[in-house]
Amino acid sequence: MEPLKSVDELVLKARKYILARGYSPEYRYQYHWIWKKFSQYAKKTQQPTYSAELGMEFFCIWRGYSSEAATEKKDEYIFRAMKILEDIFHDRPLKRKYSHKRVYIPTCFLPEYNAYMKHLTDCGQKLRTVETKASRLLVFLRFLEKEEFALCDFDFQAIESFYRHISTVYNKTAQANIKFTIRDFLQFGGTAGFAPNDSDKFVGIIYDNKHERLPSTYTADELNMVLRAVDRDTAYGKRDYALLILLVQLGMRSSDICSLLLDSFHLEDHTINFIQQKTGVAERLPLTEAIELSLADYIINVRRDAPSDRLFVVHHGINKGRDYSTSMLYAVLNKYMRKAGVRTEGKRHGTHSVRHSLSSNLLKHGTPLTTISAILGHSSSEVTNRYIWMDTEQLRQLSLEVRYEN
Numbered sequence: 001m002e003p004l005k006s007v008d009e010l011v012l013k014a015r016k017y018i019l020a021r022g023y024s025p026e027y028r029y030q031y032h033w034i035w036k037k038f039s040q041y042a043k044k045t046q047q048p049t050y051s052a053e054l055g056m057e058f059f060c061i062w063r064g065y066s067s068e069a070a071t072e073k074k075d076e077y078i079f080r081a082m083k084i085l086e087d088i089f090h091d092r093p094l095k096r097k098y099s100h101k102r103v104y105i106p107t108c109f110l111p112e113y114n115a116y117m118k119h120l121t122d123c124g125q126k127l128r129t130v131e132t133k134a135s136r137l138l139v140f141l142r143f144l145e146k147e148e149f150a151l152c153d154f155d156f157q158a159i160e161s162f163y164r165h166i167s168t169v170y171n172k173t174a175q176a177n178i179k180f181t182i183r184d185f186l187q188f189g190g191t192a193g194f195a196p197n198d199s200d201k202f203v204g205i206i207y208d209n210k211h212e213r214l215p216s217t218y219t220a221d222e223l224n225m226v227l228r229a230v231d232r233d234t235a236y237g238k239r240d241y242a243l244l245i246l247l248v249q250l251g252m253r254s255s256d257i258c259s260l261l262l263d264s265f266h267l268e269d270h271t272i273n274f275i276q277q278k279t280g281v282a283e284r285l286p287l288t289e290a291i292e293l294s295l296a297d298y299i300i301n302v303r304r305d306a307p308s309d310r311l312f313v314v315h316h317g318i319n320k321g322r323d324y325s326t327s328m329l330y331a332v333l334n335k336y337m338r339k340a341g342v343r344t345e346g347k348r349h350g351t352h353s354v355r356h357s358l359s360s361n362l363l364k365h366g367t368p369l370t371t372i373s374a375i376l377g378h379s380s381s382e383v384t385n386r387y388i389w390m391d392t393e394q395l396r397q398l399s400l401e402v403r404y405e406n
Contacts, residue, residue: 005089007042010050011035014088021320034081037062050089055082093322105138106145112194113141116185119192126278128255136181139166151195154186159202172207179206216348217357223248225340226333232294235302235315240332242298243312243324246272247333247351250285251358253278254326254351260311265295326351 014035018028041058042048059065059082063075071079087094105113116137120130143165144151149158159182166175183203189195227244231237246257255277264274270287299311306313312324330350337349347353 005050006048007039007050007054008048010085010089011039014085017088018084030077031081031084034078035085038082038085050085052086052089055085058082103138104142106141108145109141109151112151112189112192113137115192115194116188119188126280128278133181133184136178137185139178140182140185151189154195154199154202156202159204176206179203216353218342218353219357222340222342223354223357225342226336229336229340232297238294238298238302239312239315240336242294243329243332244336245291245294247329247354248358249288249291251355252285253355254329256283258310258312258324258326258329261309262299262311263309264311267292 015028015032018031023031038055038058041062042050042054047054059078063071063078065071065075084094113134117130117134120133125133140162143149143162144158147158147161149161162182163175166178170178183200183206186195186200186203190197190199227241227248230241230244232241243257246252246260247254250272253276256274259277260272260274265272265287267287270292272285272287272291274283275281276283295311302315303311303313306315307321308323310323314320314322314324314328333351333354334344334349337344342349
């Protein structure tokens, strides 16, 4: 349970916080004015203790909104001021942008939705996996609500109608993913008693064409151009280069890079050791000389005063000292892709595309599939096959040099 805190106490803490983070006088004045109005409202309504609900109540009444979801663009700066208070109250990093649109969960299915989310969590599934399945499940539940189908008498007609609906909105791969989640949800529902037994069998055979879309890859020259585009004489450049070289030379997942600790590196045997965020499995990868030098440059000249034990942290701005996030890494990669002039039109250009490029290059140089699977941290070679399903001409274009030592 969160500790109770008065509105005045929180406002004072927020004022000190934005002053310490270097907010401009204009922004500080604007936020002070909004928070003063909020403090006055709390006193007037005799609600001295802060809560997020009180903050949104004040915002909606002051600006005349029926709910926070109805916020207009002209009042988003006020909405942001209230969200900053909420994040400071919970000791969370501040966001650069706050969305006022809440995820809509059909009220009639809320108990079943919550029960399934708890089931996934109790089974030890990762937060990211739970969030993905929640998003897919909501597509199904919103459809049932709209068409007035009930889970207690779910039948083949309902699933057939739903299939027709998603076939007009999603590609085949997305449809298959939604179906997998629905089948698991109905199977759980039969056990939990809110869906008929064996109702999961209405889902039928799921045809999942994993190779429907060709993976996006970039050549060795393009990825080396990205690395060369970094100005390594600046503090930002030293950090960005260290991030990118782990991505390019080791093909690490962005979540794993952002979760690295200072003691993840074992220089005595030139390896990096970490627990994969996606699978929870321990991983051990070799460190190239270039990686070791770039990390040493970053840690000694930039990182040394950060309070966190995480390797990559934010060094400036409102979130100074906070852990680096995957969205930040995505932004870094795309920043230098643009700077290097790498063409991304019609191609995916996130961190996963770099993993695709690495795996294809290793295959081209005759690296065994089992070794590629080990480098990428895959549970089986079958998973790796999805990364390297490309024609010979594509492989011929890839020449990224990555040293891997047993």
